[in-house]
Amino acid sequence: MKIPPLVEADAALSNRELERYSRHLLLPDIGLPGQKRLKNSRVLVVGAGGLGSPALLYLAAAGVGTLGIVEFDRVDVSNLQRQVIHGESDVGRKKSESARDTLCEINPFVTVEIHDQRLEVDNAEDIISRYDLVVDGTDNFATRYLVNDACVLAGKPYVWGSIFRFEGQASVFWENAPDGLGLNYRDLYPEPPPPEHAPSCSEGGVLGILCASIGSIMATEAIKLLTGIGTPLLGRLMVYDALDMSYRTLPIRRNPERRAITRLEDYEFFCGLHREPEATPEVPGISVQAFKQLRHEGHPHLLVDVREQREREICQIEGSISIPLAELLAGRGLERIDKETPLILHCKAGGRSRQALLALQEKGFTKLHNLEGGILSWIREVDSELAAY
Template sequence: MGSEATTSGRTQPGAAEHSLPPLVEPAGSLTPEEVRRYSRHLIIPEVGMEGQLRLKNARVLVIGAGGLGSPALLYLAAAGVGTLGIVDDDVVEASNLQRQVIHGVTDLGRTKAASARDSIRELNPGVDVVLHEVRLDASNALGIFAGYDLILDGTDNFATRYLVNDAAALLGKPYVWGSILRFDGQVSVFWDAHGPNYRDLYPEAPPPGSVPSCAEGRVLGVLCAQIGSGMVNEAVKLITGTGRPLLGRVLVFDALAMSWRELRVRKDPDAAPITALGDYEAFCGLAPAAPDGTGPDGPTVSAPELAGMLAARQAGQVRFDLIDVREPGEYEIVSIPGARLLPQGRFLSGEALPELSRDGEIVLHCKSGARSAAVLSYLRQNGFTRARHLDGGILEWIRQVEPAKPAY
């Protein structure tokens, strides 16, 4: 779900006028039960019977049944969208329930896609739900997208966002994008055939680890509802041809100030056209580690290997510094015994460097590996040649070494 705190690229204050025809042709008719269910829509002149029939005939794909996907799927179903596709290969965990309101306690351990489907059926049994319980990648994106009129992207990593953008552009489809991080959210509509696409907003991916995911960077739970409902608002407008969509505009929300502001996004006339899908992990600097454990930012250590190192350190056989680069709140939840807390920001500002020995061995860790990889890269650039980081972070430590500890 998603996670830029600020926008970049070709933006400026203001709003562009875009008038688009309805995205979907109307279905044949509503049943008497559907007329009763959607009566509050039917009496709105801008929606009416024809708009509701378009919603019934619409096929919408939601990528991610997590923080943004949860409210989006519920409100799309409540609005009467006829077919909802769900792309998600994850399972429901306890830490999801703070914001992913489509799931409940009884869904823990189930796939998110199946859990979301059951909630949708309970809310509106007239909606056809199609599950795609796969990891979206360049090999399957075009095939999945082809069966839908509109895409909603609620993912929280840049590689998938660029993939969604390029696949939608190649197929000529619009998509609604949402992003959340801590107290900030963003919503926009991208449609390469009629205006800017995501690459016009973010021409280049940020360095790995510089922008945390929701899991790494935390998010206020209710922010998901505010941004997710905004995404559905745009979807309904596109399907029915009502109002002015956020094409060429980014809506930015600050939950602490309870304020919205709008930025204009222009299409880059000099940008290369999108002609094929690419290697998005490499584009975002997320190349996999080599067989010897050396990744693009240096060597790693496995959780069992670190456990052995800590036992040897306790016995006085080895010396090394284990550094936790997470934030204090995360450290309070769970920590690795013997780890010293030095948050990532102190490294990237240079403040923490005097506290480390350039000649000594250093092992870094964060939650899942992204932030520690960024710190490792910084250290190696500054002469700390004996630094490594924990592959998979503390989550992998919990899974392999201390399963009784809470995975947040």
């Protein structure tokens, strides 16, 4: 079903812009009115990472007049495999500034507005209300629910995408969409998955070029909504499998049990990231510096790496043994460890090893410590020769 254009064709185009956008102007469905709508548009992109990068690049090239970027992170070398808006010389820079500079080089007729901050409950409604449409390139459930609910309250359409390993998804949510098509993200995901069942790309990996596939779909949906062309993904979930090179479109139905969204809430608590104090048992920890000293002094211990083998192929602490978390939770590999030997557990950043420690406590192990900050802290503070990831 066609949707009326989201933006009026009030902007004027210079001769240089007419030349730049000539291939759009030749398209019957876009033409001069559609290009004027794009120039008159204000689009907010949340995140300048894997999905935000291609979406921003193509929205700028297409001539969207104002692009807002919400991003608080800095460019890391591990980003460059997929976050193509940044380059080697940008490592260490704020992603928002790196993205702005790239976009201005691509199209000087685009105004870039930077929101160099984390999107939070206390600023989301104010930021989102300034734009016509939101493109969400974030990688965590808490922010997705926040963006969704703020868009519902502001009456804004919300273009969403998600990627993991070799698969991506995309859809459009708009509570106030005409002709009864109004849905929101909670119709697709009424409840977030438990945190342990929602691994990030930094833990599970992602095919870099998958970001371009899903990010370009998201940018396409934004352009369709802004100009009123084609049939947007309202009420439909598009699923892409890069290994099979297959696309599927699944219907999304309104959840009859979902509650009305009347205010923003604590989304980290909603997603299980902050438990009640009594539900968060304390675990004994050891800093990387203390562990370094322990090794230097020759105290007996066993270092257990609970990461996956693929992660150990990137980097590992010398002398560690491998018992992946899934194996440990299933009770396998325990014959390799002695209850009388002090155990130091580690993973990438400390979360999975904490889970492993709690599981071992239930099995009667008492001489346990969690390496605080995981191997990333070890690399930062002790052994910078190892490859971070």
